[in-house]
Amino acid sequence: MKTLSRISSFVLDLFFPARCALCDRIVKYDECVCNDCLSKVRYYGNYCKTCGFTVCRCESNHSYDKALCMGIYDGVLKEGILRLKSKMSQQMCRFFAEWVRGLPEAENIDAVVFVPMTKKRFKQSGFNHSKALAKYVSSAIDKPLVCNALVKVKDYTHHKLSANERREYVNEAYECAASVKSLSGKTVMLVDDIMTTGATLNKCASLIKDLGAKSVICVCVAKVEKISTENTAHTK
Ligand SMILES: [Zn+2]
Numbered sequence: 001m002k003t004l005s006r007i008s009s010f011v012l013d014l015f016f017p018a019r020c021a022l023c024d025r026i027v028k029y030d031e032c033v034c035n036d037c038l039s040k041v042r043y044y045g046n047y048c049k050t051c052g053f054t055v056c057r058c059e060s061n062h063s064y065d066k067a068l069c070m071g072i073y074d075g076v077l078k079e080g081i082l083r084l085k086s087k088m089s090q091q092m093c094r095f096f097a098e099w100v101r102g103l104p105e106a107e108n109i110d111a112v113v114f115v116p117m118t119k120k121r122f123k124q125s126g127f128n129h130s131k132a133l134a135k136y137v138s139s140a141i142d143k144p145l146v147c148n149a150l151v152k153v154k155d156y157t158h159h160k161l162s163a164n165e166r167r168e169y170v171n172e173a174y175e176c177a178a179s180v181k182s183l184s185g186k187t188v189m190l191v192d193d194i195m196t197t198g199a200t201l202n203k204c205a206s207l208i209k210d211l212g213a214k215s216v217i218c219v220c221v222a223k224v225e226k227i228s229t230e231n232t233a234h235t236k
């Protein structure tokens with residue numbers, strides 16, 4: 001059976017070669033990222049795992065219990081995320097899901113939830129990249145994906161707003177589906193691509209707790225290192 005799966009992987013590799021999640025070069029069928037990119041990824045370290053910031057902001061209360069980010073939103077990882085957002089990248093999802101599986105926090109998760117998109121934005125792009133990441137995470141850690149817990153009802157563009165306005169908009173942008181009872185008493189993993197100010201994660205975590213969840217662990221592909229109006233320009 002092992003030989004058979006090796007042969008089928010070899011054949012797949014021949015016709016549909018795997019590509020590096022970050023630079024799109026061809027890699028071996030069992031690799032997500034090429035060695036060159038792997039050496040260039042800036043992993044996010046030395047930060048407060050409770051609030052997700054290098055300079056702790058735990059005093060300014062947040063609804064999530066932990067915020068864990070894989071890397072810094074920069075260089076090859078930023079390119080990989082932009083590719084994931086523009087045309088979906090299963091390799092990027094695999095790369096991230098493998099990282100999540102290695103986290104000690106992954107052991108105690110009961111359900112996986114993702115940051116939703118508005119129907120309008122979903123129609124435009126044809127997929128929700130955070131949902132795609134969450135699907136891979138759910139299968140990597142073998143926990144159920146809950147798709148209908150949160151809804152996004154309003155779109156906005158970060159870079160046009162001040163920090164206060166952004167907070168206000170985030171507050172109005174997300175809602176929870178009151179009919180969802182499956183998160184009651186659970187430890188929930190909330191998946192998103194980028195953590196910027198943490199406002200989106202905070203709002204979504206508070207809604208997940210409104211649904212009865214015991215705790216919310218956020219996992220993101222990347223953290224925006226220096227928050228300025230320039231690099232918060234991505235739209236959610
Ligand atoms: Zn690469």
Ligand SMILES: [Zn+2]
Nearest residue numbers: 048051056058
């Ligand atoms: Zn902190």
